[in-house]
Amino acid sequence: MAVKEGIRVFLRFDSPSRGRLLEPGTARDVRDDGWTLAFENRHRAVETGEEKLVYYDRGREFVQRPVLVEAQSGDGPPFLLTLKFIGDAVPVKDRQEDRIPTLDAGLTATLENECDCFIQDVSLSGLAAIGTRNYPVGRCVDIAIPYGDEEYVGQVEIRFTKPLDHGKVRYGLLGVFDTAEGRNLKSGLTRMTLEIQQQHLKALSNPS
Numbered sequence: 001m002a003v004k005e006g007i008r009v010f011l012r013f014d015s016p017s018r019g020r021l022l023e024p025g026t027a028r029d030v031r032d033d034g035w036t037l038a039f040e041n042r043h044r045a046v047e048t049g050e051e052k053l054v055y056y057d058r059g060r061e062f063v064q065r066p067v068l069v070e071a072q073s074g075d076g077p078p079f080l081l082t083l084k085f086i087g088d089a090v091p092v093k094d095r096q097e098d099r100i101p102t103l104d105a106g107l108t109a110t111l112e113n114e115c116d117c118f119i120q121d122v123s124l125s126g127l128a129a130i131g132t133r134n135y136p137v138g139r140c141v142d143i144a145i146p147y148g149d150e151e152y153v154g155q156v157e158i159r160f161t162k163p164l165d166h167g168k169v170r171y172g173l174l175g176v177f178d179t180a181e182g183r184n185l186k187s188g189l190t191r192m193t194l195e196i197q198q199q200h201l202k203a204l205s206n207p208s
Contacts, residue, residue: 003027003030003035003056003058004027004030005027005028005029005030006026006027006028007026007027007056007057008024008025008026008027008056008057009024009025009026009027009035009037009054009055009056010022010023010024010025010054010055010056011023011025011037011039011046011052011053011054011081012052012053012054012055012064021197022055022100022197023039023041023197024039024194024197025037025038025039025081026038026039026078027056028080029082033084033085034067034070034082034083034084034085035082035083036080036081036082036083037054037080037081037083038078038079038080039076039077039078039079039080039081040077040078040079041077041079041198046069046072046081047069048069048070048071048072049068049069050068050069051066051067051068051069051086052066052067052068052069052083053065053066053067054067054083057124058089061091062091062124062125063089063090063091064089064090065085065087065088065089065090066085066086066087067083067084067085067086068083068084068085068086069081069082069083070082070083070084099121099122099123099128100121100122100123100192100193100196100197101120101121102119102120102121102122102192102196103120105119105196107119107122107145107147107192108145108146109127109129109143109144109145110143110144110145111129111131111133111135111141111142111143111156111171112133112141112142114131114132114133117129117130117131117171118130119145120170122189122192122193122196123189123193124189124190124193125174125175125189126156126159126172126173126174126175126189127156127173127189128170128171128172128173129170129171129173130164130168130169130170130171131168131169131171132167132168132169133169134161134163134169135158135161135171136158137158137159137160137161138157138158139157139158140155140156140157140158140176141155141156141158142154142155143155143156143173143185145185145188145192147188147191147192148191150184150188150191152184152185152187152188152189152191152192153183153184153185154175154176154177154183154184154185154186154188155175155176155185156173156174156175156176156185157173157174157175157176158171158172158173159172159173159174160172175189
C-alpha cells in the first residue's frame, strides 16, 4: 500500500534514561525513494548523514523503515527533514518498539468489571496493565480508560499474561479496531501515547 502525503510518521530517538522515544511528524513530498517530514516541535537536532528509523501505519500494519537524513531546515516550525530510504519497511509484529511508559501518569483501566487496573505503558496499538484475573490468551475483553476529560472504551485482546507477586497479573493487551467494538479506543490510545510521549521529550530537553 502506497504511503500518502499527510500521514503521521514517527521518527525514533534513543534515550539512555527513557528508552526509545518516537517524535511524531507529517509526511510531505512523498517520493519512491524517500520523504520530507514536517515537525511542529523537535526536542533535539539530528545530524545530516545520520541513519534513523521511522514508524508508520501501512494499511493495517505498523511498520518500521531505516532512513538516511539527507537534509534539514534550520528554521521552524515546521522543522523539515529530508529522508532517503536505505532499507525496506518491515512489520513491527509485537509493537514493542512504540511502547511509552506511563508509570508517572497514574493511568488505570477497567477490564470487564475489574476496576483500577494499573497501566504500565501504552502504544498506538495497545497497552500493558496489571490486574488480578487470569484471562486466557486470545480472549477479547471490554476496556474503559479515563483520561483527561474523556473516557475511551472498546475491546482488547489478551496477548500474554505474566504472574506477579501478591496475586497480581500483568496483561499484554492489543486493541481490537476492525469492528464496531473498537469504539473510540484507537483515538484514545493515540492521544495518550502522543501526549505522554511529549511530556517525556520535554523532560529530556529541559533537564532539572
